[in-house]
Amino acid sequence: MAAITQTLRPATESNTIWGWITTIDHKRIGVLYGMTSIFYFLVGGIEALLLRMQLASPNSTLIGADTYNQLFTMHGTTMIFLVVMPASVAFFNLIIPLQIGARDVAFPRLNAFSYWVFLFGGILMYSSFFVDGLPDVGWFGYSNLTAYTFSGNHRVDFWVAGLLVLGVSSVAGALNFIVTIVNLRAPGMRLMRMPLFTWTTLVTSTLMVLAFPVITVALVFLLFDRQFGTNFFIPAVAGGDGGDPILWQHLFWIFGHPEVYILILPAMGIVSEVIPVFSRKPLFGYPFMVYAVISIAFMGFGVWSHHMFTVGLGPIADSFFAISTLLIAVPTGIKIFNWLGTLWGGSIRFTTPMMMALGFITMFIIGGLSGVLHAVVPADTQQSDTYFIVAHFHYVLFGGSMFALFSGIYYWYPKFTNRLLGEGLGKLHFWLMIIGFNLTFFPMHFLGLQGMPRRIYTYGSNMGWDFWNMVSSIGSVIIAVSTLVFLVNLFRSFKSGKVAGNDPWDGATLEWTMSSPPPHYNFETIPTVYSRDPFWEEKEKADAAGTPIKAPVSHGHPHMPSPSFFPLIAALGLSLAAAGTIFSNVLLAFGILVVLIGVYGWSFEPATKPGAEHSGH
Amino acid sequence: MSSIPAASHSAPAEPTTTGLNHRKILMWAFLASECMFFTTLISTYMIYRHRSLIGPFPEDIIDIPVTSVSTFVLLMSSLAMVLALSALQRGDIKRTKIWILATVGFGTTFLLFQVFEFNQFYHEGLSPRTNIFGSTFFTLTGTHGAHVTIGVIWLLSLFFAAVKGKLKKENALNLEIAGLYWHFVDIVWIVIFTLVYLIAGNDSGVVPPAGG
Numbered sequence: 001m002a003a004i005t006q007t008l009r010p011a012t013e014s015n016t017i018w019g020w021i022t023t024i025d026h027k028r029i030g031v032l033y034g035m036t037s038i039f040y041f042l043v044g045g046i047e048a049l050l051l052r053m054q055l056a057s058p059n060s061t062l063i064g065a066d067t068y069n070q071l072f073t074m075h076g077t078t079m080i081f082l083v084v085m086p087a088s089v090a091f092f093n094l095i096i097p098l099q100i101g102a103r104d105v106a107f108p109r110l111n112a113f114s115y116w117v118f119l120f121g122g123i124l125m126y127s128s129f130f131v132d133g134l135p136d137v138g139w140f141g142y143s144n145l146t147a148y149t150f151s152g153n154h155r156v157d158f159w160v161a162g163l164l165v166l167g168v169s170s171v172a173g174a175l176n177f178i179v180t181i182v183n184l185r186a187p188g189m190r191l192m193r194m195p196l197f198t199w200t201t202l203v204t205s206t207l208m209v210l211a212f213p214v215i216t217v218a219l220v221f222l223l224f225d226r227q228f229g230t231n232f233f234i235p236a237v238a239g240g241d242g243g244d245p246i247l248w249q250h251l252f253w254i255f256g257h258p259e260v261y262i263l264i265l266p267a268m269g270i271v272s273e274v275i276p277v278f279s280r281k282p283l284f285g286y287p288f289m290v291y292a293v294i295s296i297a298f299m300g301f302g303v304w305s306h307h308m309f310t311v312g313l314g315p316i317a318d319s320f321f322a323i324s325t326l327l328i329a330v331p332t333g334i335k336i337f338n339w340l341g342t343l344w345g346g347s348i349r350f351t352t353p354m355m356m357a358l359g360f361i362t363m364f365i366i367g368g369l370s371g372v373l374h375a376v377v378p379a380d381t382q383q384s385d386t387y388f389i390v391a392h393f394h395y396v397l398f399g400g401s402m403f404a405l406f407s408g409i410y411y412w413y414p415k416f417t418n419r420l421l422g423e424g425l426g427k428l429h430f431w432l433m434i435i436g437f438n439l440t441f442f443p444m445h446f447l448g449l450q451g452m453p454r455r456i457y458t459y460g461s462n463m464g465w466d467f468w469n470m471v472s473s474i475g476s477v478i479i480a481v482s483t484l485v486f487l488v489n490l491f492r493s494f495k496s497g498k499v500a501g502n503d504p505w506d507g508a509t510l511e512w513t514m515s516s517p518p519p520h521y522n523f524e525t526i527p528t529v530y531s532r533d534p535f536w537e538e539k540e541k542a543d544a545a546g547t548p549i550k551a552p553v554s555h556g557h558p559h560m561p562s563p564s565f566f567p568l569i570a571a572l573g574l575s576l577a578a579a580g581t582i583f584s585n586v587l588l589a590f591g592i593l594v595v596l597i598g599v600y601g602w603s604f605e606p607a608t609k610p611g612a613e614h615s616g617h
Numbered sequence: 618m619s620s621i622p623a624a625s626h627s628a629p630a631e632p633t634t635t636g637l638n639h640r641k642i643l644m645w646a647f648l649a650s651e652c653m654f655f656t657t658l659i660s661t662y663m664i665y666r667h668r669s670l671i672g673p674f675p676e677d678i679i680d681i682p683v684t685s686v687s688t689f690v691l692l693m694s695s696l697a698m699v700l701a702l703s704a705l706q707r708g709d710i711k712r713t714k715i716w717i718l719a720t721v722g723f724g725t726t727f728l729l730f731q732v733f734e735f736n737q738f739y740h741e742g743l744s745p746r747t748n749i750f751g752s753t754f755f756t757l758t759g760t761h762g763a764h765v766t767i768g769v770i771w772l773l774s775l776f777f778a779a780v781k782g783k784l785k786k787e788n789a790l791n792l793e794i795a796g797l798y799w800h801f802v803d804i805v806w807i808v809i810f811t812l813v814y815l816i817a818g819n820d821s822g823v824v825p826p827a828g829g
Contacts, residue, residue, distance in 0.1 A: 106639040171650055179642045183633040209646060213654035221661070221756070230745045230752035232661070241748040242668035242823070251657065600774075 022563035024108035025520060027416065029115050030093030034409075036119060037087040038490075042483070043126075044078035047071045049480055052440070056473035058461035068457035069136035070155075074126075076139030077159070080263065081166050082122045084401045088266035089114075089170075091408050092177050092201050094416065098511035099195050101186025101529065103522045103560065106179040109567050109602060114173035116571030121169060124575050125162025128155055135159035138455065140256065141222070143233035143248035148226045154582055157226065160219050161578040167212045167219075168574060174208035177201055186510070188529035192290065195509045195532075196283060199290050200269030203297045204262050210301070211258035218251035223581060246311060253304035261300040263397060264364075265293060267404030268335060271357045274411050275339055277505050278354035279346025282533055285338040292331035292338075299328040309377050310384045318377045325375035332368055336361060351505070352426030356407030359434050363399025367392055370445070385455075388448025394441045406433075406486070413490075414504050418516040419497030425489035432482035439475025443468035508533035521560050561607040570598025644794045648801050655805050658760060659812060662753040667823060669748040675813070675820035678741055680734075687730035688810050691765075694723030695803045698796050708786040710779060717776045717792075720799065724769045731762050754813065761809060764802045771795050 020028060051071050054062045063071070093111065097104055105111050128134055132153040137146050146156045181202045185194070194202075221232040225243075233248050234240025276283045283289060305313060305321040339361055348354070370392040374380045383389060406429075414420045452465050459465055503512040510527060511518075513535050531537045577591025633639060701716030735755070738744075745755045775792055778784040784791060 107643065175643055175646050175650070178646050179639050183635055183637065183639055183642055185634045189634075209650045210653050213650050214657045217654060217657040217661070224745065224752070224756060228745055230756070231749045232752055232756075236670055241670050242665065243749050243752070244665075244668075247661065247664065251661075254657075603774075 019563070021568060022112075022565045024104075024112045024561060024563055024567070026093045026097050026104050026108065026111060027518065027520075029111050030090045030095075031416070032115055033086050033090035033093055033118070036122070037083050037090060040078050040082035040086075040122065044075050044083055045480065045483060047075040047078065049476055051075060052473040052476040054457060055459075055469050057470065058459050058463070058466055060458050063457075065457045066133070066136065069455075070134035072455060073136050073138050073159075074134045077125070077135070077163075079397070080139060080259070081163070084263045084397065084405070085170065086118055087405050088204065088263070088401075089118075089173050091197075091266060091270065091405075091412070092173070092205075094412060095511060096177060096180060096198060096201055097184070097522060098415075098514065098518060099198050099509050100181060100184060100189055101510050101523060101527050102180065102184040103526075105176050106184055107176050108561050109564050109607075110172055110176050112564070113567035113571055114169045114176065116568045117165060117169035117172065117574055120571055120575035121162050121165030121578075124165055124579055125158055128158030128162075131158070140252055141248075142252075143222070143245035144235070144238060146222055146226075146248075147234060147238065149238065156222075157582040160223050160226075161581055164216060164219050164223075164581075165575055165578045167216050170208050171212050174205035174212075177205040178209065181205075186523075186526050186529050192287065193529055193532050193534075196272035196286070196289055196293075197266075197269035200265045200272070200293055203293050204265045204269075207258045207262050207265070207297050207300065211255045211262065214251055215255035218248060218255070221251075222248070227581065246308075249308050249311065250304070253307045254301070256307065257304040258297070258300045260396075261296055263401050265296070267360065267401040268293070270404045270408040270411070271339065271360050272335075273509065274353050274357040274407050275342050276533075277411075277507055278349045278351060278357075279343050280349075280506070281342055281346040282508070282536075283338070284341030284344075285334075286532060288334050289338050292334040295331045296328060299324060299331070303328055306375060306380070309380045322375050322377050326372065329368065329372050329375075336365060336368075351410075352421065352423055352430060353407045353411035353505075355427065355430045356403050356410060359430065360400060360403040360407060363395055363403060363434075363437070367395025367397075367399055370395065383448060385453055386448035387444040387452045387454060390454055391441050391444035391448060394444070398441070399437060403433075406430075411505070412511075413493070414497075414500030414516060415511055416517045417494055417497070418500050419493050420500045420504060421493045422489050422497060425485055425492070429482050429485045429489060432478055432485060436475045436478025436480075436482055440472050440479060441475070443472045443475075447472075503535075506539075508536040510534055513538070564602070564605060566598050566602035566605060568598075570595050570602060573598055638790055640794055641790065641797075644797050648797065651801060651805075655761075655808075658757045659808060662757050663812060665749045665753050666820060669750045670823055671748050673738075673741060673743050673747070673750075675750060675754075675817035678738055678743055679814055679817040679820075680737075681814055681817070683730070683734070684810065684814050687727050687734075688806065690723050690730070691727040691803055691806055694720045694727070695800055697723060698799050702789065702792050702796050705784065705786060705789045705792050710782075710785070713784070713792075714776060714779050717772055717779065721769055721772050721776065724765055724772070724799075728762060728765055728769070731758065735759075757809065757813065761802070761805060764805075768795070768799050768802055771798070 020032070023029065023032075050063055051068065054060050054068055093105070096102075125135070132155050135141075135155045135158060137151060137156055137159065141156070141159060145151060181194070181198055221230070224230040225232050225234060231240040231243040233245050234243045235245065236242055272283055272289060302324045303321060305317060306325045309318055309321070370388070374383065374389070374392065410421050410426055447465055447468050450464060452459065452463070459469075500516055502514065502516050505512070510529070513527065514522065527534070573591050573594025573596075575591070576594060577588050580586070580588025580591050635642070697716050697719040701713050701720060704710075704712035704716055738751075743751045743754075745751050772795060775784055775795055778791075
């Protein structure tokens with residue numbers, strides 16, 4: 001026994017910077033993902049504020065056209081790739097191993113690699129600012145504005161390189177979570193007993209694995225067009241040879257529409273965890289929820305051309321994509337009715353996470369309804385490229401994803417800090433956010449129907465758009481204030497929040513059975529699962545017997561893999577290689593060499609080093 | 618002082634939900650991703666068929682007999698791969714080494730054929746810049762070639778591991794996973810060979826619209 005304990009790691013990890021850099025613990029990586037995405041949320045938010053200040057009044061010259069283009073491009077790219085996706089991945093990291101009864105993800109070092117690649121990818125994209133200014137072609141980068149002829153500086157190159165790197169991070173992370181969920185579930189946790197958040201993670205990861213290769217290839221085509229003079233998106237009239245800018249749109253949206261579900265499904269998963277707990281009822285229609293998620297993901301690959309109705313694809317293609325888009329509203333509707341069914345007759349507790357989740361449902365319904373309008377080709381032709389579209393997708397991505405992500409933060413924060421986020425500030429945050437949000441984005445419906453186009457940096461005062469633009473800009477300031485309230489809450493509660501204990505919400509799933517914060521190795525003994533809501537069942541049995549539930553007591557430390565810095569090296573090499581595509585082949589070759597060193601070091605490094613008890617410093 | 622030997626970096630001892638090794642599932646999921654990757658590349662090639670305005674066109678330049686030979690070589694590498702894994706699973710390290718080396722040899726020969734072909738095409742006036750055929754052709758086959766190159770490096774690493782006595786019957790999984798990748802890359806080539814080479818005979822530039 002003594003010999004065994006010697007090879008085991010200490011329960012706590014080193015809190016030094018080196019400890020965080022070499023960490024492969026899913027909880028720490030989750031925290032890193034979360035902090036980074038909150039940082040980028042502030043960056044993307046400030047960008048949005050500047051856009052709204054520019055648009056507050058007609059003929060404004062506050063930031064000007066070029067800055068406006070850079071800001072709206074980076075606002076979209078940031079919020080999608082550097083905020084909502086990594087924030088979802090933060091929750092995958094923090095929650096999935098705990099919910100399925102695992103000690104870590106299947107590939108802890110690959111997990112660290114995903115994070116570092118994400119971090120460097122974001123930095124790479126933003127470093128464009130110091131060279132030529134930020135990318136300015138929109139987050140969709142439509143061809144042939146991205147062609148060298150029209151975007152002759154390095155802005156697009158940074159955008160391409162950054163997205164390529166971020167794609168590697170997403171796919172690596174998604175592969176990891178697929179294997180983790182398929183292969184590391186606690187005994188008894190059959191597929192149809194998995195918590196819904198675990199289900200949405202599995203399905204989202206599958207979408208990432210299948211959708212990202214398409215954008216990767218499209219970006220490589222664009223890179224070759226720009227760097228080597230190929231003809232992929234350059235038509236003959238622009239000096240190419242039979243290339244077609246429309247191909248970019250197809251490839252982009254074959255990725256881009258599944259991407260929309262990559263952004264919303266984790267949010268739906270969070271809400272499906274929060275609503276049952278605060279209604280004290282098991283999730284209504286669990287199998288329907290699971291199959292709805294799967295069918296949304298499946299159909300998500302067959303609707304992409306509804307982004308392209310105005311391209312002129314012809315009546316047959318338009319009809320097909322109109323019908324598939326109408327159809328995909330069905331599983332989405334099933335989910336909403338099941339949430340309502342869960343609420344119905346439940347004893348509802350209006351805590352902040354619950355209010356955020358209810359905010360999600362209401363706002364998402366509005367966004368979903370305006371989305372169905374876009375399935376109707378004639379209506380879409382009218383609305384395309386107007387502020388109506390901007391209103392729609394902010395209702396699903398902000399009103400949907402962001403509200404749910406905030407719900408998740410309020411819900412799971414106590415598990416990792418042992419402190420509850422302040423309810424007073426939390427509710428203030430919620431009310432300010434929902435008021436500011438509707439004030440900002442609801443008027444955009446009117447503006448869109450009045451014909452105000454997207455992506456314009458200013459407008460004349462004779463258009464009749466002045467009033468609602470001013471209202472919208474005022475709303476955006478209220479959202480900014482609500483974000484400040486959230487940040488204050490985050491920091492204050494970390495130091496002096498109410499002590500949460502292990503199970504502050506009377507939770508149903510496995511993560512609430514363990515101590516707050518959970519030990520490095522999560523579960524000392526892997527639990528056995530007998531039902532969909534294992535902790536509720538256990539507590540019910542205990543109540544019947546009159547014995548209170550005891551939190552598991554720690555006495556040994558299970559065998560955990562050692563920290564490693566090779567993932568960081570491989571990630572660094574990848575980003576250097578990507579930067580090399582912009583500047584020099586020498587840097588590209590050097591980057592590939594560093595990747596090779598990282599991968600070889602990684603492959604030949606034992607997962608658990610001998611004498612690993614010293615590795616914590 | 619520790620009586621427990623250092624854990625090997627290969628298969629974890631603890632049981633998994635499906636009974637399959639993590640890394641094997643990872644490779645299958647990765648190959649699903651690769652399917653989408655090559656599907657996009659091949660679809661682009663097919664969409665852009667008959668779209669070139671200037672030559673050379675596929676029918677002018679593609680040499681089916683030569684590529685048939687290199688295709689045969691690549692398929693033989695898959696056979697060698699199977700024999701290498703089979704030998705390792707029987708614990709026959711000597712034959713394992715021979716067959717891994719044979720796989721590497723066939724793969725490298727295929728790559729040399731590709732270098733020869735690219736060089737040939739370039740001298741006949743086709744580069745990635747020339748026309749849309751050149752752009753799609755070089756990107757598609759070049760990406761495939763890059764995959765073969767990675768496979769060759771991977772298999773060479775495994776060969777040296779076998780020489781050092783680190784590749785054993787117990788961790789035959791390491792070779793099996795490399796094999797999954799290798800066979801996938803071969804299968805992709807069969808699709809490329811069919812869609813790019815075998816139908817190239819009547820593959821010219823812009824086709825006049827039907828009925829026109």
